[in-house]
Amino acid sequence: MPISGTGNFPRVLSGSRCSMSAVVWSLVGFLLVLHMYSRFSNINAVNGDIQLRMSNHPLVHELEQVEKENIQIPHRKGKRSPRAAKRRPKRTTTLIDEFLDENSQLRHVFFPDMKTAVNPIKDSGNDSYHYHPGRIWLDTEGNPIQAHGGGMLYDERSNTYYWYGEYKDGPTYHAHKKGAARVDIIGVGCYSSKDLWTWKNEGIVLAAEETNETHDLHKSNVLERPKVIYNENTGKYVMWMHIDDANYTKAAVGIAISDYPTGPFDYLRSQRPHGYDSRDMTIFKDDDGVAYLIYSSEDNSELHIGPLTEDYLDVKPEMQRILVGQHREAPALFKYQGTYYMITSGCTGWAPNEALAHAAESIMGPWETMGNPCIGGNKMFRLATFFAQSTFVIPLPGIPGSYIFMADRWNPADLRDSRYVWLPLIVGGPADRPFEFNFGFPLWPRVSIYWHRKWRLPLSWRASK
Numbered sequence: 027m028p029i030s031g032t033g034n035f036p037r038v039l040s041g042s043r044c045s046m047s048a049v050v051w052s053l054v055g056f057l058l059v060l061h062m063y064s065r066f067s068n069i070n071a072v073n074g075d076i077q078l079r080m081s082n083h084p085l086v087h088e089l090e091q092v093e094k095e096n097i098q099i100p101h102r103k104g105k106r107s108p109r110a111a112k113r114r115p116k117r118t119t120t121l122i123d124e125f126l127d128e129n130s131q132l133r134h135v136f137f138p139d140m141k142t143a144v145n146p147i148k149d150s151g152n153d154s155y156h157y158h159p160g161r162i163w164l165d166t167e168g169n170p171i172q173a174h175g176g177g178m179l180y181d182e183r184s185n186t187y188y189w190y191g192e193y194k195d196g197p198t199y200h201a202h203k204k205g206a207a208r209v210d211i212i213g214v215g216c217y218s219s220k221d222l223w224t225w226k227n228e229g230i231v232l233a234a235e236e237t238n239e240t241h242d243l244h245k246s247n248v249l250e251r252p253k254v255i256y257n258e259n260t261g262k263y264v265m266w267m268h269i270d271d272a273n274y275t276k277a278a279v280g281i282a283i284s285d286y287p288t289g290p291f292d293y294l295r296s297q298r299p300h301g302y303d304s305r306d307m308t309i310f311k312d313d314d315g316v317a318y319l320i321y322s323s324e325d326n327s328e329l330h331i332g333p334l335t336e337d338y339l340d341v342k343p344e345m346q347r348i349l350v351g352q353h354r355e356a357p358a359l360f361k362y363q364g365t366y367y368m369i370t371s372g373c374t375g376w377a378p379n380e381a382l383a384h385a386a387e388s389i390m391g392p393w394e395t396m397g398n399p400c401i402g403g404n405k406m407f408r409l410a411t412f413f414a415q416s417t418f419v420i421p422l423p424g425i426p427g428s429y430i431f432m433a434d435r436w437n438p439a440d441l442r443d444s445r446y447v448w449l450p451l452i453v454g455g456p457a458d459r460p461f462e463f464n465f466g467f468p469l470w471p472r473v474s475i476y477w478h479r480k481w482r483l484p485l486s487w488r489a490s491k
């Protein structure tokens with residue numbers, strides 16, 4: 027009598043082998059289809075002129091229009107001497123050269139004059155609520171807004187937006203022959219708004235120290251990129267900022283605190299977080315109330331990230347190195363559907379360079395680099411982040427996946443005249459660069475920053491405020 031158990035065994039095994047191979051082949055087929063899809067979505071992105079599938083949300087259609095720029099570079103006047111031509115072979119002038127040249131005939135394109143200033147008190151009709159990246163932007167008293175390297179706090183207690191930034195309304199000079207262009211510390215400016223367009227000057231909420239030369243805030247030092255968050259446990263508004271000396275060798279963060287969003291803020295101290303040098307930085311408050319400090323370190327070669335203590339007045343010992351060796355600065359973080367995103371710039375002083383978008387499932391990393399998020403303008407516009415540098419990303423609750431990208435168009439010749447470049451940032455559509463480890467499957471949707479000469483937030487978004 028056959029032993030049924032043993033007799034059946036090979037049959038069962040061959041059956042399972044059969045279903046196993048079916049599973050394997052369907053998986054391979056599925057992966058192939060996914061791969062083809064991801065390849066196809068990449069084809070649209072290869073030439074830099076990225077064609078995107080529009081988001082389905084009707085509110086953002088207008089923001090996602092791709093606007094081109096066709097700027098002709100003027101011929102340089104004056105002949106080069108034959109000797110100069112021999113020494114330095116003629117090189118085509120780029121838009122970046124024009125941007126950095128104070129005497130360029132294109133100066134008005136990058137730094138339009140007062141005649142075109144955005145004045146929310148006077149601009150009504152067609153221009154009301156419109157952002158004009160690069161134009162002078164006036165506050166409710168008619169003065170140019172001074173809030174560079176800024177950040178935004180939405181204060182739920184007063185349903186008001188507060189914009190904090192470097193108040194740089196002083197002369198630009200070089201502390202040393204080779205030193206970076208600088209303005210003495212005046213303080214942190216604060217502006218309030220209900221609609222993100224009309225800004226009331228709330229004054230200098232953290233002022234420079236005039237006399238004590240050993241003080242971090244002595245006017246001869248550097249105060250950059252102030253950011254404010256609210257601590258629900260202590261009821262305090264907490265400001266973190268980059269504190270440095272004129273040579274950028276102190277490389278520290280400063281912390282200040284206030285009972286009110288409009289200050290005055292009391293300066294507590296500076297520190298080198300986790301014992302490391304810290305230059306460009308930002309803070310990010312997560313949905314669970316845990317806040318993080320992110321800073322460029324190891325001579326700007328990498329970023330460090332770590333949680334703040336419960337009162338937001340210090341860092342906890344925990345720290346992760348991210349984007350190691352990538353030399354990024356100007357970090358601006360945001361979160362969408364549980365994924366963390368960050369925009370950074372390269373490190374070229376006050377000169378513009380290419381932005382990159384990064385993403386992570388956990389804020390402590392690993393962080394992956396997704397690519398250049400800029401869309402529209404022209405190639406140079408995209409390679410120079412529209413001649414600006416990231417500073418903050420403002421969430422737009424009610425329009426899923428939509429944000430305002432806040433950036434600074436620095437004017438190194440006259441830093442007080444640096445401009446604001448605010449543009450719509452949308453998360454959605456296929457990523458245009460697969461990562462090495464994911465076999466060509468985009469893990470995250472694309473982050474896109476759309477160039478517009480003029481744009482505004484959807485009417486219904488403003489109406490809900």
Ligand code: DGJ
Pocket residue numbers: 175206250251306355356374375376415
């Ligand atoms: C680039 C940084 O992003 C700015 O905040 C400022 O520190 C400049 N460098 C100074 O050159």
